[in-house]
Amino acid sequence: MNSQDSEISSPLLKLTPAGLFCEAGEFFIDPSKAVSRAIITHAHADHARTGSREYITVDCGKHVLRTRLTPTSIINTVQYGEVMDFRGVKVSLHPAGHMLGSSQVRVEYQGEVWVFSGDFKVAADPTCVPFEPLRCHTFITESTFANPDFSWPDQATVWAEISDWWRLNRAWGRASVLYCYAAGKSQRVLAGLDASLGPIITHDKVETINADYRASGISLPDTVCIDGAPENTDWGASLILAPPQVRDGRWMRRAGPRSTAFASGWMTTKGACARHRVDRGFVLSDHADWAETLWAIKETGAEHVLVTHGYVDLLVAHLRSQGLDAQPLKAAEAKAAKSGVR
Ligand SMILES: [Zn+2]
Structure with missing residues (x-):
């Protein structure tokens, strides 16, 4: 996709002490602390934490998320692809193929599209909906196994x-x-x-x-x-x-x-x-290997890639060598903070 501005001038999603935050839409994704509204990509412990006022997840993931949270947690659900509107920010969840109910989060505001991959895998898995590549301007990708040493067997x-x-x-x-x-x-x-x-x-x-x-x-x-x-x-x-x-x-x-x-x-x-x-x-992983990670990034058509969670520096260096604007998610946040964009 083409963006009018090749620099990330105003991050639609930014890293805060409580996790990934969308200021325009006032929601967090997989927050590490208790927040008002938490969109949850999947029910693993490092993504779904108790204490928030409201949780949003995809419908097929509600049972497993309930087990991770508490019986009284407020969990609202949507279908894959269903668009929510938070103060003009359009948000939808799309299959990440990582486990049952795992989602990528697509965020659109004033023509700009960001996608957060959450944890994802490309390999077939009969227990969850397959990963669906999404076109976007900025892709925030995990990089757990984004290293050429990792190549999954058949x-x-x-x-x-x-x-x-x-x-x-x-x-x-x-x-x-x-x-x-x-x-x-x-x-x-x-x-x-x-x-x-x-x-x-x-x-x-x-x-x-x-x-x-x-x-x-x-x-x-x-x-x-x-x-x-x-x-x-x-x-x-x-x-x-x-x-x-x-x-x-x-x-x-x-x-x-x-x-x-x-x-x-x-x-x-x-x-x-x-x-x-x-x-x-x-050797059986619920994450993408090196080649699968690169494939997924290419499929997004994104010209900005922010990398988190894993082999960050290695993947960033490789993507830059391929001519992409890539940076660690943390560095992007620091840069935005320095330039006064919060
Ligand atoms: Zn996970």
Whole structure:
């Protein structure tokens, strides 16, 4: 897209101590502090925090966001693409493909269009709506894996690797304990793996989110929460899904002999298994890799790119080498503050 002014003269979205803020529309996106109106890109803990007066999210993400917030939090929902108007600022949410209910935020004011990517992935995921590129003048992109070292393997290969590992463990009579983030990754794994290999047992943090997904109409294979697993459970044939934070919990003893693995984009790095204290690593990320990040940025047609959250300097340097006006989101804010634009 062409902007009349190649410099970002008045930021439509700016970084403040409470997070990304739209002054013209008086709303925050994924605020880090309690605010009046919070637009939430998705229900991960570093994006959805309690205490704000009003939350806005996409309709399919309401159950999982409710679990992250409190029973009394005010959550208003919109459909993907539905336009809201805040003091003349048009705001809409669009699929980010990161997890169920994940959104990019499109903000339009006086002909200027900004898009905040939130966390996003490009790879197919049957548990959420696919990422949708949006044309804009300024794109604020995450950069969690925006490094040429990250290139995701074909998903079919990963599912086959997980199944082979599960089969082998079953043959040895040991449980297969697969650590995945409870919200999003676990449900993607459940939807992707061969559920016929044995019982699937879940930690309660995973099972809570499973319930949210099922309530949202997402089909998942049958699972049993570890607390409710019957006495005659064949632990040696089972796959156990749990978040990595509970790795050393006493709950694990029930499983008996076991092999452990971690499904994450970080498992592509050298020494990852030792670092995460697991036997196996499966490369499965809910973020875009390097090539996917560059593709997504190109698809926006944006001439200004602000980078946050990850390999910021590396991505900024690469985009500049390609002739784009790119800068770290924090630097853009500092520059705007210096020139008196707030
Ligand atoms: Zn996330």
